[in-house]
Structures are given as C-alpha cells and as structure tokens.
Amino acid sequence: MEAENQIQVDLGHLLAFDPYHHFASPPKSREDLVTECLRAGTKLVQAITDGLFNLSATEAIEGPLVKLPKPTTRLPREKHLPRPKPPTKWEMFAKSKGIQKRKKNKVLWDEQTDSWKRSYGYDRVNDDADVPIIEAKMTDEPGSDPFAKRKEEKKKRVEKTEKNRLQNLKQAAKVGALPSHVQLAATALPITGTQAAPKKITKDELGNVAGLAATATASGGKFDKKVAGEKAVKHQGKHRKFLPAAEGSGMGNREKEQTDKVLSKLMARNSHEILNVGKAVSMYNVKKQRDGRNQKGRSSFDSSSKLKPNGKPMKGDKKSPYQKSRKGGSHGGGASRKGKVD
C-alpha cells in the first residue's frame, strides 16, 4: 500500500519509468501477466499525461499544441558534432589587415541602359568585356589586341580564384569540416614521368595479387593477418612440393623415382638419335627372313619352321587345298605375296 510515487517522467521523450515496480507474486498465467503489465502501463501513461496536459498549450487548427520541454535522458548521437570551418585565406588576410565586410547591393542602376542590373553575374553593370572601344595608351605596343588581353587577364583571375578555392577546401577537409555538398576527387596520381594514367585495378585483380603475395610467404599465407572483411585466399598453400632432406633408399625412394622419370622423358624425346640394339637386331632378322622367303618361295618352309622355337610351321605357309583350287595358282603363296619377282 506504500504508494511510492517516484515514477520518473521525461516529458521530452514521453517516457515514464517506474523503478519500484515488482510482481508481488509471480503471475500464474499469461493473461495475469498481461493484465498486470497493462495496469502498470496505464499508471505510467497517466503520469505522463498529467504532466503533459499541465503544460501551457497554444491553440492550433487540429487542437491544442504544447511545447515539449527538453528531454532529461541523454542518448548517444548518431553522427559527430559539426566541426567548425577553418578560416579561408581571404578571411585570415582580411583579419590581419583590418578589412571589414561591406554590405553591397545586389542590383545597381545602370546609366547606359537606364535599368536596374545585377552587380555580378550575367548581364551585369560595368561588365569589363562589354566596352566597345578601348583607347590606346602610350604604354601599349602596336599590334597587341587589348580585347584579347582583357580576356587573358580575366582567365588568369578565374584560374587563381579556383586554385584558392581548392586550397581552402583542402584545408577544411584536413580538419574534417568539408561542407556536405562538396567532394574532393583525385583526378590523377602525383607521379612524375610517364603520362599514362594508371589503370584502375578491379576487385578480382586485387584479390589475385593478394593471393600471390600470400603464396610468396613460407607458410603459404595461412597465418597472414587479414583486414576485416577480407576473403580467404583462393588457392591457399604452396604450389611447389619439395622432397624431404633425408629419405630411405628402397622401393618407394621418391628421389629415385623422380630422377628415373626425368631420365625416361629425356630418352623418349631424343630416341631417334639413340640406337636400340636389340630392336635393331630383331628388325634385321625379320627383314632377312622376308627376303629369304621371297626368293626361295615354298622351300623356305623348313627354314621357317626351324626358326620358330616350337618347330611349328608358320601360319600362312600351309596351303589349303581349297585355296589352291580356287585361285588356280596365280599367287605364289600366302607368305610370298609381296615382292614377287616373277
């Protein structure tokens, strides 16, 4: 029953906080909880409206309008406070010389056209470029164009102001007080020498280069410290595998295998220069047989069967009676089909 009316009300945020509220007994069901919370809420909102409706209200079209007081609970800002702009070069110069700002009129009376004209900009009073006749002075050299000279001077003046404006903005950017609508963009890198503008590097290229750098390390880029948000190297690890320093010399001798592989490759590539003696001998023998069979014809049966280890005659030597009667003996024999002289 002790009504501690210490409800903290912050009218600026329409906020009410009851730090003494507690559940006398844990609520038995969900509905009990909800009704208890709504009761507490009603009490708090009543406290806020008590304060709100007691403020002085002005009458607006829709209804009473109150001016809310400043909020008491402090919340963090979302952006930094706006930083003060550093004085520009002209402002510093004016301060040191004591030059005061003079209020100028936007429009001035132009005598020549009898109208009000702007004091700067398009179609202005006393425009430097509008005079039709420029009288020659004694100091002018003959042949120089005074109009062109005026244009040149104006161009130089404009360039100078632009340069100064850029310098002022750079100073402001250094402090962090660049105006929100201005952005300074670098058009070229300060590299002397070649005129070619450096190519813009793409995201993939950067990733590749980062990967190359990673594999250049001894551990293949596994322990490199990564910048927040950097993706893992694509082909991680070393690309070359080196054999261990000490290894046994058995069947699985990797070094031996490596050297054998290299040797066989070399041999295969240059095999037309190297003579394989065994192969050459058998080729010679085969050729000799063929030539011998050619000359002797069928009497080379015995010799051919002798050459064969089992003593069996060669396959194509034996003539079947079918073949003979069919062909009528026009061929000399199956074996001596080639190279018939007669």
Added chain:
Amino acid sequence: MMKINTPKKKRVLRELEKRAPKLVETGKKTLILQGLKTSNVLNSVLKEIYHLKRDSAVRYTRKNDNIRPFESGGETSLEFFSQKTDCSIFVYGNTSKKRPDNIIIGRTYDHQIYDLVEVGVENFKPMESFKYDKKLAPQVGSKPFITFAGEGFESIDELKHLKEVLLDLFRGEVVESLSLVGLDRVYVITAVSSDRVFLTHCAVRLKKSGSVVPRIELVEVGPSMDLVVRRHRLPNESLRKEAMRISTDGLKKKIKNVVGDSIQGKVGKIYMPDQKIGEMALPNKAKGVKRERREAKIKHSEHAAKKKKEDAAD
C-alpha cells in the same frame, strides 16, 4: 590534382544536406535485415517492427551470410549498409539451433558500431491476432508514449542497456512541439525477471474526466512478445564520451536587459554602444580608408611584437 565535385541536381543536394551531421539531431533511421536462416516467427517480428516504424525504417529482405556483429570482422557489412542507407540503428534477425529466434539490436555512431544487444523472441503475438475497435488504431508515425516498469531496469546491467536501446528504437521524431490530439500509442515494457522483458504495443484511449487531464485507458493492439536478453556489448568509454557530447552553442541564450509583465508588456533596456565615428567606413573609398588599414596594421604588428616578447620571456 584534385577536382571539386558538387552535385548538379538540387535533389541530390537536398539529400546530402539531410545526411550531414547536425547540431540537434532529429530521430534515427532503422535498418531491418536478416541472416542466413529465419523462422516464421522471426519473419513476422521483423515485418511488424518495420510496419511500426514505417517512415523511418528501411527493410532488406535478402539473406546476408557475412554479418556477425559480435565478431570483430563481421561488422563491415553492417557499417557499409549503415553508410549507404544513412541508418544508425539496425535490427538483425537470425535463427540458429543455439539461439532460436534471435534479434540483435545495434546502434552506430558515425557509421561505426557503437553498441549491441542480443535478445531472443518468445511468445510472439502478431498484430492480426488482436481484436479491437478499428477506430482506436494508432496512426503511422505518431509519437508514442514509452513506459518501463520494473526494478530490474535499474539494477541489472543488461536490462539497463536494453532500456536505453529500446527507447532509442521506439521514440519517433524529435520534435519541439506536440499536438495533444495525436497521442494514440504506447509501448509498455515490463521487466518480468532478471533476463526476461515483456513488450507490448497498445493504443491509448483518452476518456473524459473531471479535470483538464483525461483518463487513460490502454487497449492492446500491436505485437506483443517476450524478450530474453542473451548477450550485449557496451560501447567503449572513449566512444561513449564522444557520442554523448553536447554542443554549447545553442545553450547559452540568456536574454538580458528584458523585463516585462502583462500590464506594461515587454520592456527592454537598450545600451547604445560607442559609435566610433572616426573608425566608420566611408562609402566612397577616400583617404580615410587607408588610415584604417594603417592603424590595423600597427595594431597587428604590436600584438605580434607582444607575443614575441612573451614567447622569448617563457
């Protein structure tokens, strides 16, 4: 070589000026997004929060797999989004086996993560499940009442932090004057236990009472849910000090020399300053101007000489 880029269109210029840092800030925009896996409950929770904050919230519906706010490298995406959408509060929903129906509410300062609170949602009841008289429905964008009840909000760290974050999330635009007709909603937040908070959204009914102050009646309309605080990260001290800074420009506006009452009206005292006629500017640049410059030069050089003497003496 640098080039000065200014926007060529007025619309772009207006947008840039809206995003520039201001002396007095008016309301933060909220970014609502989700992770790789979301449940039905979580989807409806995010949808309802978006509807509650319609004009000042941005909803991303794609899945984002590289957002891990509590890890050191997983915040870059969030900071990028915050920069692009100019949002300084985000609500990130994700479901996992360890943390079902998880919501991380975070704030940014200068588009860098400032603080985070991770809560789990339980017993969620969407807006459609509440039956009430449609005439009471709160309007979109009206400034809500926010009420906190419970001693836990003062004694327990996590609940204190949650209170601050929920206040930032639910308060509408920061306005100087408020129309009393447009008060129609309230967020009722109660601390049920040391880690559980009951949040509900109600419509406010102002009933006639004897005095100027109307009697209040609450009708539950909106979503109601239980929030279970899981993890939280407070901002580090230096960042907090920086973010809580108030500028002293607008404060010291004491109006002096003015008195007034309802009979006389406003009465002020005017003190005429010395109208240094000798130093006034002449309209046509006559010889007098040169003297002004000369004197300023002397003053400036005197000041410089004095400074030099002081420096030499130190």
